[in-house]
Amino acid sequence: MMEKWIEINRLKKNVDDFQLGPIDLSFEAGTITAIVGNNGAGKSTLLKVLMRLAVQNDGEIKLFGQLIDSEEEGWKKRIAYLPQTLLGCDSFNGNQLRELVSKWYPTWDQPLFEQLVEMYQIPLSKKYGKLSQGVQQKLNLALTLARDAEILILDEPTAHMDIPSKQMLLDVIVEWMDRGDKLVIISSHQAEDIRKLADYVVVMKEGQLLGKFEKEELTGQYKQYWMEDSLPNEPIPGVIERKNERILVSKCAEETESYLAGKQLKWLRAKNLEIEEIITYMLIGKAS
Amino acid sequence: MELPIRLSKESREPIYHQIEEQIKAxxxxxxxxxxxxxxxxxxxxxxxxxxxxTTRRAYQxxxxxxxxxxxxxxGTFVAEIEASKKEEVTVSAVYHAIEKAVETALRHDYTLEQIEVVFQEIIASLKKKGGHNNDGKMD
Incomplete structure (x- = not known):
């Protein structure tokens, strides 16, 4: 097994009347995990607690096998975190921000930073506050990736980006992973990010963890069937929706197929669901 | 380089196996x-x-x-392999393709005898046309 770099045990965090957890979750070196969920599911809160930007009410977090506490902050240099919004930067330009950030990170990779600035055509002499949201996001990314830390945590990195920029980022992250032992956690609402990057998908709903799944564990099991004949009105194992008497959706293809085969019920066609359809079923229990 | 691999997510054949077979081919x-x-x-x-x-499993x-x-x-490279091994892959690919065709027919309630007739007809019509296309690929 690959080494566990992040271990979260029985973590709980209350924010006003919202409760996150209890959450048990771990992340291994060499993997990319996408965290998905509805708005307000607690994804950003979880990442903030992980980064010690908020303190949990209960539970523990281990990084690289060590419990983290506020005394010793060496681990911070081993994680690069991209928050959704960066506060207090408005009056600095890109060059000044680079100077501030690069000093903190012994692994700062200037050529990578320049490559990203070039690729995204980021104007470094313009004040951060004067940049569009999309360009701000690109600059944040360049400042985060170039730290070349072992763990990269991205909170909705592409929300404001145009399509080519999103595509380029996928390649950048793939290349970045191939640099060596790395770990990426990405919170995202973009199906493309999940399809092309994620090895694992963490699904969250209303502060609770619904589970961590290997991607093919989901895409291989959720299927829709078009049956040859109308189905009897009895419960069928694995079936989560019947769209009409001949179309059904299963979350456990194996169970459903063995039941159908046993009853000599034939289907004309079966289709695997797309990851966004699967997530929709998990989050709202029905197709959109 | 980009590999011309096409996965059939609907297939019962596990994804890692599809990758393996296509790279071998x-x-x-x-x-x-x-x-x-x-x-x-x-x-x-x-x-x-x-x-x-999944990909790691196929590569392993x-x-x-x-x-x-x-x-x-x-990185990862294609190894030197013996001619006999190449032959083996080709033979198994052909068997596999025909097996799949037969399975499709069986799913449509054809009997083995009926399938044989279809097979003979296809062969006969190819012979009449003067053989098969150069690379031997039907698809």
Whole structure:
């Protein structure tokens, strides 16, 4: 097994009347995990607690096998975190921000930073506050990736980006992973990010963890069937929706197929669901 | 390089096995000569939209069977393989394709005898046309 770099045990965090957890979750070196969920599911809160930007009410977090506490902050240099919004930067330009950030990170990779600035055509002499949201996001990314830390945590990195920029980022992250032992956690609402990057998908709903799944564990099991004949009105194992008497959706293809085969019920066609359809079923229990 | 791999997510054949078989076929068919550099597990996983766990499994099996080799820090390459092994892959690919066709017919409630008739008809019509296309591919 690959080494566990992040271990979260029985973590709980209350924010006003919202409760996150209890959450048990771990992340291994060499993997990319996408965290998905509805708005307000607690994804950003979880990442903030992980980064010690908020303190949990209960539970523990281990990084690289060590419990983290506020005394010793060496681990911070081993994680690069991209928050959704960066506060207090408005009056600095890109060059000044680079100077501030690069000093903190012994692994700062200037050529990578320049490559990203070039690729995204980021104007470094313009004040951060004067940049569009999309360009701000690109600059944040360049400042985060170039730290070349072992763990990269991205909170909705592409929300404001145009399509080519999103595509380029996928390649950048793939290349970045191939640099060596790395770990990426990405919170995202973009199906493309999940399809092309994620090895694992963490699904969250209303502060609770619904589970961590290997991607093919989901895409291989959720299927829709078009049956040859109308189905009897009895419960069928694995079936989560019947769209009409001949179309059904299963979350456990194996169970459903063995039941159908046993009853000599034939289907004309079966289709695997797309990851966004699967997530929709998990989050709202029905197709959109 | 990008590999011309196409996965059928609907198939009962596991994804890692589909990758394995298609890479073997590319090697046996000469499209990927010995020494060709293969995409990293991460890059191939992105292209095929699958997890590295699945891709790694395919690469490990291919390496174990001697089709590819991985050099630490350099990457993964197509290995030298014997002609007899290439032959084996080709033969098994042909059997596999015909088996799949027969399975399709059986799913449509054809009897084995009926399938044989269809098979004979297809062969006969190909013979009449003066053979098959050059690369022998039907698809």
């Amino acid at each position: 590319l090697i046996a068919g000469g499209q990927l000569p010995a020494g060709t550099s293969l995409p990293s597990i991460r890059v191939l996983s992105k292209e095929l939209e699958i997890s590295v766990i 099996n291919l390496e174990y069977q001697g089709f590819i080799r991985t050099t630490q820090g350099k």
